[in-house]
Amino acid sequence: MPTFTDPQGNFKLLVLSPDSVSVWDVRECESVGELRHGTRESPSRVLDVEWAASDRAVLAHSDGCVRVTGLSLAASTSAVAEYCLERPARCLPLLPNKARANLQALLHHQPWRKEGEEGYSLDFTSEDGFSRPEELRMVNEQVGLLLSEEVRAALESEGLDTARRGLIVARY
Numbered sequence: 001m002p003t004f005t006d007p008q009g010n011f012k013l014l015v016l017s018p019d020s021v022s023v024w025d026v027r028e029c030e031s032v033g034e035l036r037h038g039t040r041e042s043p044s045r046v047l048d049v050e051w052a053a054s055d056r057a058v059l060a061h062s063d064g065c066v067r068v069t070g071l072s073l074a075a076s077t078s079a080v081a082e083y084c085l086e087r088p089a090r091c092l093p094l095l096p097n098k099a100r101a102n103l104q105a106l107l108h109h110q111p112w113r114k115e116g117e118e119g120y121s122l123d124f125t126s127e128d129g130f131s132r133p134e135e136l137r138m139v140n141e142q143v144g145l146l147l148s149e150e151v152r153a154a155l156e157s158e159g160l161d162t163a164r165r166g167l168i169v170a171r172y
Contacts, residue, residue: 012071014057016049021059023071033072035059090145092172099135102128103142107155107169109162120156120165122147146172 011026023032037045044063052058052068059067092100106128110120122143130136147155155165 010054014049021046021049035073092142095138099139103139108166122152
């Protein structure tokens with residue numbers, strides 16, 4: 001479905017095809033940029049395209065993200081979790097919303113674990129409310145990256161009340 005730019009004489013055409021999105025310069029009859037679905041640059045399908053400005057395209061993806069790109073369709077804002085990173089990023093906001101909220105609650109308070117028996121633990125399992133294995137892996141990875149051994153030992157020690165635990169966790 002082609003879309004032309006504003007009537008300022010730019011003559012750019014934005015084309016959404018079943019396997020790609022392209023920008024064409026109608027005057028020069030040449031491709032300015034192309035983005036193929038299912039690649040590292042675009043792991044999800046593009047569902048709709050529109051012009052944000054004469055030199056910016058807006059792409060609506062099947063993963064729920066709206067990305068704004070330049071004419072080359074090369075650089076955009078996107079969901080980081082969709083990309084394979086060489087090293088895990090140390091950043092709680094990269095977790096899915098429900099998993100992040102659950103983790104924050106578990107870091108502050110675990111009332112079902114009795115002191116002396118199980119005790120407070122930072123080794124999370126699916127029983128702690130993380131429904132998908134990928135979520136659980138990401139949560140345990142973030143805990144390992146964010147908390148030093150010293151902080152981890154302090155949080156897991158017996159006798160630490162909820163208020164002090166909350167003060168320690170608030171830094172992260």
